[in-house]
Amino acid sequence: MSNRFKxxxxxxxxxxxxxxxxxxxxxxxxxxxxDLGLSPLTTMAMSIIIFGGASQIVFLQLFSxxxxxxxxxxxxxxxxxxxxxxxxxxSEHMSDFNMTWKIIISYFLVDQAFAVTNPYLKKSNDKDKxxxxxxxxxxxxxxWQTTTLIxxxxxxxxxxxxxxxxxxxxxxxxxxxxxxxxxxxxxVIIASGLIATIGYEVIPFKAYVIVAAVSGLLLAMIITKxxxxxxx
Amino acid sequence: xxxxxxxxxxxxxxxFSRYLMIAILKKEMFTDRIREVLSxxxxxxxxxxxxxxxxxxxxxxLLLEAxxxxxxxxxxxxxxxxxxxxxxxxxSGLISYWFLIFIxxx
Numbered sequence: 044m045s046n047r048f049k050x051x052x053x054x055x056x057x058x059x060x061x062x063x064x065x066x067x068x069x070x071x072x073x074x075x076x077x078d079l080g081l082s083p084l085t086t087m088a089m090s091i092i093i094f095g096g097a098s099q100i101v102f103l104q105l106f107s108x109x110x111x112x113x114x115x116x117x118x119x120x121x122x123x124x125x126x127x128x129x130x131x132x133x134s135e136h137m138s139d140f141n142m143t144w145k146i147i148i149s150y151f152l153v154d155q156a157f158a159v160t161n162p163y164l165k166k167s168n169d170k171d172k173x174x175x176x177x178x179x180x181x182x183x184x185x186x187w188q189t190t191t192l193i194x195x196x197x198x199x200x201x202x203x204x205x206x207x208x209x210x211x212x213x214x215x216x217x218x219x220x221x222x223x224x225x226x227x228x229x230x231v232i233i234a235s236g237l238i239a240t241i242g243y244e245v246i247p248f249k250a251y252v253i254v255a256a257v258s259g260l261l262l263a264m265i266i267t268k269x270x271x272x273x274x275x
Numbered sequence: 276x277x278x279x280x281x282x283x284x285x286x287x288x289x290x291f292s293r294y295l296m297i298a299i300l301k302k303e304m305f306t307d308r309i310r311e312v313l314s315x316x317x318x319x320x321x322x323x324x325x326x327x328x329x330x331x332x333x334x335x336x337l338l339l340e341a342x343x344x345x346x347x348x349x350x351x352x353x354x355x356x357x358x359x360x361x362x363x364x365x366x367s368g369l370i371s372y373w374f375l376i377f378i379x380x381x
Contacts, residue, residue, distance in 0.1 A: 064361035085282070092286035097321075102285055104324060112281050119285045123292035125316040127300065137297045149294040209344055209372050210365065212328035213351055215321040217364035220355035228318040235319050236326030243327045244335050252323040259319030264312050 047171045054178025057163065061155040062186045064217070068096050069187050071210045072103070073194015074201055078208070079107045083195045090191040094184065095153060097122045097218075100211055101252065110249035118252040133157065136164035137176075144173050151180025153187075227266050235259030343375035 069090075076086040081103075093099050098119045105115045137145065152160070156179040163175050201207060222228035239255035246254050305313075329348050332338040339345070351368030358364070 064365070067362070067365060085279075088279075089282055092282050093289050094286070095289045098285060098289050101324060102282075104328075106281075112278065112284075115281060116284055116288065120288050120292070121320055123289055125313070125320075126292040126296045127313060133297050134300050135302055140297075145294070145298045149290055149297055152293045152297065206372065206376065209328070209347070210369060212325040212344075212348065213365045213368040215325050216348065216351055216368070217355060217361040219317060219321050219325075220359055220361070220364055222318050223352065223356055228315065231315055231318040232322045236322035239323035240326045240330050240337070243331055251327070252320070255323035256316075256320040259322070260312065260315060263315035263319060267311055267315075 046169070047174045050169060050171050050174040051178035051181075054159070054163075054175040054180075055182045057159040057175070058155055058179040058182050061158060062182065065096070065155065065183070065186050066190050067210070068214055069190025070194040070197060071207065071214065072096065072099055073191045073196075074198040074207055075100075075103055075194075075211065077195055077198025078203065079103060086195055087188075087191060090188055093119075094150065094187065095123070096187070097215075100214075104211070105249055105252065108249050114248050114250050114253065117250075118256075121253055121256045133161055133164070136161070137173075140173050144177075148173065148176045148180060151184055152176070153180070153183050156180045156183050227263065227270070230266065231259045231263045234262050341380065343372055343380055346375060347372035 072090070073086060076089070077083070081089075089099050089102070093102070101118050101122050102115055105118055110118075137148070140148065156176065159179050160176040164172060167175070219228075219232065222232065235255045235258065238258050239251045242251040242254055325348075329344045330337060330339070330342070347368045350371045351364050354360075354367040355364035
């Protein structure tokens with residue numbers, strides 16, 4: 044077994060446990076897209092072209108609510124802005140990768156792949172360490188495409204009265220579970236949620252997602268600044 | 276009919292947010308303060324999807340009374356807090372939702 048394959052395989056096995064929650068997420072995306080009237084081809088294309096669960100779900104929600112392209116694009120941009128945080132830690136470990144690898148890894152690097160690739164790159168000095176990121180990313184990709192496909196098939200079978208669209212808020216709720224224990228996060232969560240709920244009908248162009256997100260972040264800035272100056 | 280161009284633009288935005296993080300952004304560009312604020316991004320954006328999906332009905336009206344989604348979401352939050360498990364959170368919410376709509380509210 045070549046060294047590259049060994050490292051690739053390590054990426055696959057490292058990320059595999061994190062794929063368990065991705066399975067229902069992918070299926071829910073496929074089912075919902077079909078429910079909302081998207082064709083199987085468009086649904087599959089979204090998973091291949093966008094390849095980001097949160098981005099795709101936000102896209103679906105706003106698209107079905109009749110939001111404009113600009114609002115959908117800016118909301119997807121806001122959802123992706125969490126990736127900027129990763130840049131602070133990841134780019135220094137990837138500085139030896141060539142341009143082609145950086146592009147390939149960029150396409151593959153969803154949150155789960157990031158979660159295992161970052162600690163690995165931090166301690167590995169292997170010249171082929173990029174294959175770890177590649178293995179982790181390719182695993183996420185395969186699982187996401189397969190579960191989207193399963194969802195597309197199930198979408199035409201699952202009865203609408205099951206109310207599976209409720210799985211969307213539950214999935215995002217599950218992503219926030221670690222933040223429920225932190226007071227400032229809870230305040231931001233409630234503020235953003237209330238603004239979105241009240242603003243749903245009031246804010247024009249279905250821009251409630253972006254307005255609520257920006258307000259929540261501003262509130263976080265104010266609270267943390269106040270708290271910081273209090274301590275100092 | 277979904278615009279193909281819209282899907283492609285969203286793909287480009289998603290790709291570049293990741294490309295920025297691995298190829299362009301450097302640790303030195305982020306002060307502790309910026310990092311602190313960015314850590315709140317999920318808490319700021321996900322509730323904007325969660326809350327309307329729980330508290331509003333299909334027509335966008337506020338639904339506070341006899342809303343099974345509120346009870347199911349509370350159960351999911353409690354299970355999430357106790358187990359810290361993503362799958363348990365999602366399924367406890369879905370199962371209690373089905374229990375409520377098919378047995379209690381039926």
